[in-house]
Amino acid sequence: MGTSERPRRITMTPAAQRVLEAAARLFYERGIHAVGVDLIATEAGVTKKTLYDRFGSKEQIVVEYLADRDERWRTFLTQHLAAAQPTPAARVLAVFDASRAWSAKNSPKGCSMVNAHAEISDPSHPAHPIITGQKQWMLALFTDLARDITPDGAGRLGQTLLLLHEGALVAHGLNVFADPISHAREQAQALLAAIGDSAAKR
Known part of the structure; x- marks a missing residue:
């Protein structure tokens, strides 16, 4: 599967939804490789047969x-x-x-995509395009936003903003220092102000 392809998805039944909710909690808390289907089925209150009937494989749950x-x-x-x-x-x-609010509520251990990539680096894994796709989407978003600030330098600014953003997510997950996303926001704000000042002097 190429990195640009979106993987197959399944239709969620109530039992499948319970499996997904249990797996999501366990995968995020303990890591994907550390969690087996037996534990997921037990936590979801379903049999392994039901789990495999709904998803087909652990990879599909991921x-x-x-x-x-x-x-x-x-x-x-x-x-x-x-x-x-x-x-x-x-x-x-x-x-x-948005990242600060999301991380406080949903991601105390850091970005789920970054964490997953540490375990799933093989491009042939069906979940790999989701991980890389999110970051490509974020780069495209920052680049689009940067285009309204510096049309000629949008690509470069978009990359810089993504680096600030992703670095902050990693620092948040590692708990290196307090509130890294706010610090990254301050650095982004200072950078945008400097670009604005430079443009005004031309």
């Missing part, structure tokens, strides 16, 4: 887990952007605000 988190994050971020002030800088900073 796909559904990551795809669900990805979809919820994109919806959450889109709502934050819709509510942000319409200025280009405010919209960039709204991404960091």
